[in-house]
Amino acid sequence: MSSSLPAMRALKQNCLGPVELLAQGIALISPTMTAALIIPVMYSNTGDWSWLSYALGTIMLLFVAFSLNQFASRSASSGSMYGYIRKGLGMSAGGIGGWSLIWAYIGISIAGATGFAIFAGKLLAMIGIPLPTVLLFAICVGISGYCAWKNVAVSAKVMLIFEGVSMVLIGLLCLIALKMHGFTVDPAQVNTAKIPFSSLGLGVVVAIFSLVGFESATAFGDEARNPLKSIPRAVWLSLVISGAFFVFVTYVMVQTTHGYKTTLDQIDAPLNVMAQLVHMPFLQAPLSACAMISFFALNLSCLNAGGRVIYSMGRQGLFHQSTAESHAKNETPHVAVLVMGAISFLAPAICILRGMAPLDVFNDAGTLAAFGFLVPYILIAIAAPVYLKSIGQMKPGHIALAAVSLVLLTIPTVGSVYPVPPAPVKYFPYLFLAYLIIGAAWITLRHRTIATNPRFAADMMGSRQDA
Template identity: 25%
Template sequence: MTLNAQVPPGTAASTPPRRLAGTLGPAAIVFMVVAAAAPLTVIAGTVPLGIAAGNGPAFPASYIVCTVVLMFFAVGFTAMSRYIPGAGAFYTYVTEGIGRHAGLGTAFLALISYTAVQGAVYGYIGAAINDLVTSHGGPSVPWWLWALLSMAVVGVLGYRHINLSGRVLAVLLVCEVGIVLVIDAAVIGQGGGDTGMSTAMFQPSEFFSGAPGIALIFAIAGFIGFEATAVFRDEARDPERTIPRATYLALLVIGGFYALSSWAMVSAWGDEGAVELAGTNPEGMITETATEYVGSVAGDLVQILLITSLFAALLSFHNVLSRYMFSLGNSKALPRQCGLAHSKHESPHIASVVQTVTAAILVGVSALAGLDPVTEVFAWYAGVAAVGVVALMVLTSIAVLVYFRRTRADTRIWNTVIAPAIGLIGLLALLYMTIRNLPLLVGGSTTLAAIIGVILLATFAGGVAVAVMRPHAARIDTTTDNTLEKENI
């Protein structure tokens, strides 16, 4: 589904643009995706939890397993991308493959899932900034004030041209990845701890010990946002080549970086020592590792760069969400004003403002409810996102298989049947484990887990209801290029 309305001759000057523009190459898009994955945040927060609650020193192998599953998924995802131009990503795939009703249900599910991710990160960044300020003698202020300040900066950048966000994310990403790689090099260069470099991740028996299902849930959370390769299609320099390259490269970079860095973290303390430290001081594990192997300056840098990592994730998810709203505005599923592009910045400026307001409401409600920014805001909203995003990928996998089965647009058996089917099986297993372990992800409350499940199902059903009540929303015209939206109905 393209994002541009068909404009009658002679009216172009007076008609607001409905198409985004940019010259993003594979590297720039990978920056967006990897920044959304928040590498330092994952290493500092998720990895210790995966080690402590998952399969211990073998946890790094979980990233390899998830990378393999998602690479299979990406084969069909990128094969179908050339037939689905537009910035809706998962929901446009489901619309083409399964149908308009399921497509809008997927769109609404994506909106709530990525909004939940943003809410989680706003809680974390508010607490992280306050900790940094107070540790250097500054005053302690409520976490939500820092969150709203961060939100204002994200909102300004999101309003501007995408190339500005790309440059900001590139700088922040290089810094946070750089410090982690320095730590990795120091650990590997010194041969790890007293017991040497860990071999647990290479032993199947170790991988299946403990709770490998929980380990895989924490691991898959590190890949949230890689869908952005397709979301930025309209702003890519050469979409048909850029999007597939960016998708494969992003998955390999994310998976390889996490596997290497988590392996170095385990090796720094030894198998038993890593599990003990991850259980007793998960939030300080990366800082202690940096201080022990690089020096106290590195420990301070990690604390600062953790904040920039969180900010980069917020900016990237803001851009993804505003483009979802932009696409839905053009498809008439949301008010059409959301589908307007800024005449100067060529950005989804109205969708960006709406997204900022939505995030502010979420932070405000969390603050009024007195939720802890880390143990409740971050943990609970991340739990919502974990289930929602894996469900999105399952729906997209089904859509890919159905689409190529029905249209025969691509007859390559590997690209359209075998690889997507293997990816679907792997994702279904991940979804099952995520749902089964959701109570653990939200503090052990089965009641809260059930509420989250109801909210996600109700949101999907809400999208289906919009499709029923608005018959012209998100329809695809297959008479021209198979992708033009019926704007003149």
């Protein structure tokens, strides 16, 4: 790899408005994914008080969002939290944060492709046309990869439509279920004497892992209109909207499934069961279709966000110079998107061909991805006051905000490893740690090679900053 960076084309500027940025964040959080597959997992931990875990998880991550927005309101560039961490803590810490984000976005993209295959399989089974799971992976990643390669604005609109329609249909189902219960309060879910304090921490871990991805709008600083206002707004709005949706859907789902022959934690298609319980089984096919296209949008959002992290790191000389190029016509990071898409398809395809069940691939990919988000969240909390001090704008409240964020982030960090989960999940932290060590070694080696490169130094200052 040459240490001299080429003359690099920029991404298409001013093509994403506030709505498109918000769509990117919500699509990566993927509220439909949680409603379709994750709420039963939450119920297995915190039972009737599952809605509270989502409320607490949302509040916790708002502190991280506030730290993140200290950067987003002052500086915008491609590369998401990678660039922000670099500004506060230096090149090496930034590189580790970016390396970790790539792991996270790859993991969630795999979960998106797998979720698409699961629900596409359910739909095809309804009409008696089964297709191989690997072929469904190829369809999902192939189409989403084309959208990400072709036009980021179109990609954002596709995600907005798909996830929006899905959330509306799920919301209507919940309202119908509430009407059946006379819009009365469920006593079991507000009985404070039965709050599961011993397992509430695990519930918060699940909630936070459901909400990761809210920061993804920051990856589009080079392409956003009025980024210093639109990106911070998209960050906290995507978190608040998704968190409120989770609280509402969880509450209704728990209430609706009370007394059902199977407890919620044992139901693998809770939305379909809800449709049965409200005497509307005809909604099962539309709900499965909405889940399928929502998972497609999730995969697409990860290819977009992850591709821009790779692109930004490539511009710093950390990856092959081809990843730092944008397409001559489309002005998208086409090589970086291709890398993301290839891994997004090959990794789950290999797992399926080796005999893993799609749902196991989905669960493992999502769990592994969560570790990748925690590292940059922690680094952002540390970097924010350091950055503000460097530009003479730090106040005591910024230090307090960072301290609270770090304390709250210890909950999912510790909860991921203790109590020790069963195999294979108990090995996942060590797998991620090995990945981080490899990345740190590579980043250190590359920084020694390119530290004196004038074009690298110039690109370090290439963010869109306010006056």
